[in-house]
Amino acid sequence: MNHVLYGFSAGFRHRRFLAEILRATPQGLATEAIVPEELRESGVTTLALDFDGVLACHGQPEPLPAIREWLNRCCRVFGEERLFILSNKPAQVRIEWFRRHHPAVRFISGVRKKPYPDGLLQVAGMAGSRPGEVMLLDDRLLTGVLAAGIAGTRITYITAPHVDLATSPLHELFFMALRATERAVVGLCRG
Numbered sequence: 003m004n005h006v007l008y009g010f011s012a013g014f015r016h017r018r019f020l021a022e023i024l025r026a027t028p029q030g031l032a033t034e035a036i037v038p039e040e041l042r043e044s045g046v047t048t049l050a051l052d053f054d055g056v057l058a059c060h061g062q063p064e065p066l067p068a069i070r071e072w073l074n075r076c077c078r079v080f081g082e083e084r085l086f087i088l089s090n091k092p093a094q095v096r097i098e099w100f101r102r103h104h105p106a107v108r109f110i111s112g113v114r115k116k117p118y119p120d121g122l123l124q125v126a127g128m129a130g131s132r133p134g135e136v137m138l139l140d141d142r143l144l145t146g147v148l149a150a151g152i153a154g155t156r157i158t159y160i161t162a163p164h165v166d167l168a169t170s171p172l173h174e175l176f177f178m179a180l181r182a183t184e185r186a187v188v189g190l191c192r193g
């Protein structure tokens with residue numbers, strides 16, 4: 003619960019940053035629309051990836067098929083050892099999927115949850131990168147995007163996260179409402 007309270011106070015302090023990301027990010031931006039080669043050319047050396055909504059629908063154990071192809075491409079461009087999974091839910095089944103398919107990709111766990119910057123700073127430390135070379139992909143303004151603002155990393159705000167309303171309607175609707183609320187709150191606090 004502490005990370006939620008921290009999120010509100012840090013969110014207020016970083017409200018202009020959040021509002022700028024919200025303003026500058028197009029609607030309908032999906033993970034697989036991000037071109038790893040372009041990130042690499044812009045100076046990104048390390049990727050930190052959220053899991054829920056970014057690699058898979060909420061609560062799912064494995065990345066979606068379209069994302070698996072995209073992950074392969076990221077691994078070719080950056081090298082597996084420069085990819086990190088930064089999820090507030092580093093479930094064992096997810097860790098095992100990566101161990102089978104991308105054994106050098108590392109999960110960050112045992113740190114304070116986003117929006118605390120700890121996980122992103124750990125990614126930078128483990129990769130030997132400056133925070134400004136680390137790109138986080140995340141679909142939540144007040145957790146991932148805020149963590150990036152605090153840690154000083156780059157951020158891609160995924161505005162078209164993967165959802166599966168057929169399999170888990172209540173769960174997905176809850177997170178859709180949460181994302182919409184975050185956007186509304188950040189929009190109101192602008193300026």
Ligand SMILES: [Mg+2]
Pocket residue numbers: 052053054055056140141142
């Ligand atoms: Mg997410």
